[in-house]
Amino acid sequence: MEKEVRVRFAPSPTGPLHIGGVRTALYNYLFAKRHNGKFILRIEDTDQTRFVEGAEEYIRESMEWLGIVPDEGQGYGGEFGPYKQSERTEIYQKYAKQLIDEGKAYYAFDTPEELEAMRERLTEARVLHPQYNALTRNTMKNSLTLSDEEVKQKIEAGEPHVVRLKVPRKEDIRFKDAVRDWVLVNTDTLDDKVLMKSDGLPTYHLANIVDDHLMEITHVIRGEEWLPSAPIHVLLYEYLGWEAPTFCHLPLLLKPNGNGKLSKRDGDKHGYPVFPLDWQAPDSKEKSMGFREQGYLPDAMVNFLALLGWNPGDNREMFTLEELVENFSLDRIIKGGAKFDIQKGQWFNQQYLKNTTNQELAVFLLKDLNSKGIECSQEKAEKICNALKERVTFPNEFSVKGDFFFEAPQAYDEKVIRKKWTQEAVDTLRAYAEALAAFEGEFSAEKAKEILNEVLEKLGVKIGRIMQALRVSISGSGSGADLMEILDILGKEETARRINDAIEKLAGQVKA
Ligand code: GLU
Numbered sequence: 456m457e458k459e460v461r462v463r464f465a466p467s468p469t470g471p472l473h474i475g476g477v478r479t480a481l482y483n484y485l486f487a488k489r490h491n492g493k494f495i496l497r498i499e500d501t502d503q504t505r506f507v508e509g510a511e512e513y514i515r516e517s518m519e520w521l522g523i524v525p526d527e528g529q530g531y532g533g534e535f536g537p538y539k540q541s542e543r544t545e546i547y548q549k550y551a552k553q554l555i556d557e558g559k560a561y562y563a564f565d566t567p568e569e570l571e572a573m574r575e576r577l578t579e580a581r582v583l584h585p586q587y588n589a590l591t592r593n594t595m596k597n598s599l600t601l602s603d604e605e606v607k608q609k610i611e612a613g614e615p616h617v618v619r620l621k622v623p624r625k626e627d628i629r630f631k632d633a634v635r636d637w638v639l640v641n642t643d644t645l646d647d648k649v650l651m652k653s654d655g656l657p658t659y660h661l662a663n664i665v666d667d668h669l670m671e672i673t674h675v676i677r678g679e680e681w682l683p684s685a686p687i688h689v690l691l692y693e694y695l696g697w698e699a700p701t702f703c704h705l706p707l708l709l710k711p712n713g714n715g716k717l718s719k720r721d722g723d724k725h726g727y728p729v730f731p732l733d734w735q736a737p738d739s740k741e742k743s744m745g746f747r748e749q750g751y752l753p754d755a756m757v758n759f760l761a762l763l764g765w766n767p768g769d770n771r772e773m774f775t776l777e778e779l780v781e782n783f784s785l786d787r788i789i790k791g792g793a794k795f796d797i798q799k800g801q802w803f804n805q806q807y808l809k810n811t812t813n814q815e816l817a818v819f820l821l822k823d824l825n826s827k828g829i830e831c832s833q834e835k836a837e838k839i840c841n842a843l844k845e846r847v848t849f850p851n852e853f854s855v856k857g858d859f860f861f862e863a864p865q866a867y868d869e870k871v872i873r874k875k876w877t878q879e880a881v882d883t884l885r886a887y888a889e890a891l892a893a894f895e896g897e898f899s900a901e902k903a904k905e906i907l908n909e910v911l912e913k914l915g916v917k918i919g920r921i922m923q924a925l926r927v928s929i930s931g932s933g934s935g936a937d938l939m940e941i942l943d944i945l946g947k948e949e950t951a952r953r954i955n956d957a958i959e960k961l962a963g964q965v966k967a
Contacts, residue, residue: 464494472730496518555618563587622648628686668695707793713794731756838940867927
């Protein structure tokens with residue numbers, strides 16, 4: 456029987472989750488679901504100096520907003536917990552001890568000054584990789600150079616020390632990456648990485664490997680920035696006698712112009728978010744905007760992110776989360792960096808917004824209206840959303856683009872008036888207002904049109920000659936949503952009132 460697929464998203468709670476991290480989570484989710492496996496959330500908080508209050512909750516809220524909810528992990532339970540590394544210290548200590556006992560790691564007592572002196576010495580001697588490694592470790596203060604007795608004494612005396620990995624000299628480490636194929640690294644370029652820090656906590660490398668093994672992770676899907684760590688991890692698996700998972704390093708997310716890594720600075724400069732949700736740092740005024748608060752819909756976001764680094768093999772662009780699950784595969788992840796084309800993101804939002812029910816869209820509009828102290832019925836809000844949904848990208852535009860539904864125009868588009876506000880238009884509109892006032896019965900977009908047609912026929916006027924004048928008298932603008940739908944929403948009394956108001960206010964501006 457095939458092993459169950461188990462993948463994990465393993466962020467560090469050091470601030471708001473970057474959108475690149477969200478994409479990593481999404482790809483892990485898609486892969487897990489595609490293979491009926493498990494998607495796990497592990498919190499990697501071994502670096503206590505970088506811990507930020509609220510970041511863990513932010514991670515979960517972001518994932519839940521997008522509908523990529525873990526099956527297991529910190530905050531979700533499961534049989535492989537705890538899923539937070541700060542609660543697993545003893546486990547790491549045990550494996551560090553095992554590595555030392557087997558001669559695969561060692562204690563090191565060097566002070567920061569001694570390490571610095573070593574680096575200076577090597578730099579002066581023009582050594583290519585001036586680092587703590589197979590060449591230098593014999594000149595340093597560690598359990599390889601000190602006697603067992605000295606080591607024991609130092610530890611008992613509480614002298615600060617770390618545990619380092621004993622990286623072999625001049626050996627090739629090779630592993631197969633699902634995206635990059637074979638990766639080959641010579642150990643000459645690696646240093647004896649610290650596995651346990653002087654505070655007794657593990658570093659990322661040790662904790663990551665121990666947890667992936669104990670949590671039975673089958674595939675490690677993570678950002679390309681972790682590729683340089685992978686050889687260390689492969690070596691650790693070998694040293695511990697464990698089978699390594701399949702690695703899959705995802706391409707970087709690049710700025711929209713393709714020039715360098717996507718950054719918060721670039722987002723701020725050009726006015727687009729790089730975080731899923733708004734974020735307020737607990738100890739500073741710094742605020743970052745989120746896609747959610749900017750009006751991006753979760754389904755649009757998922758679709759957009761999925762195609763930033765993965766291609767479905769054809770030109771298809773629209774995918775629901777379920778469809779992505781059906782189609783996702785690691786072999787169609789692209790190798791090169793993916794441009795974060797924010798305009799494409801907006802395009803996706805527009806597509807999804809158009810397909811959202813009026814009932815759902817009305818929720819956004821009603822909330823905005825409520826904050827402005829404007830009353831509106833559910834029915835009217837739904838009609839407004841229906842009228843405007845082809846013309847907006849974000850839900851917060853409904854209350855802005857639809858402001859004329861709640862307030863008669865204060866000004867009229869001058870260009871339209873100059874060209875279209877003719878005596879013929881004024882006479883026709885006046886007759887239309889009268890006909891509307893006289894109409895008794897159920898008003899609707901169709902009725903508005905029918906009554907207009909009757910007036911036009913009676914006066915022998917062609918519709919094209921008065922349409923813009925009618926529109927401008929109603930909304931102040933020369934273009935917009937379907938006019939008859941607008942009239943229906945406003946109702947016949949308000950429509951007639953606005954026409955009469957415009958005729959009065961624009962009396963001096965009738966085109967000769
Ligand atoms: N804790 C690492 C991060 O913050 C995880 C890297 C990995 O997935 O191995 O991204």
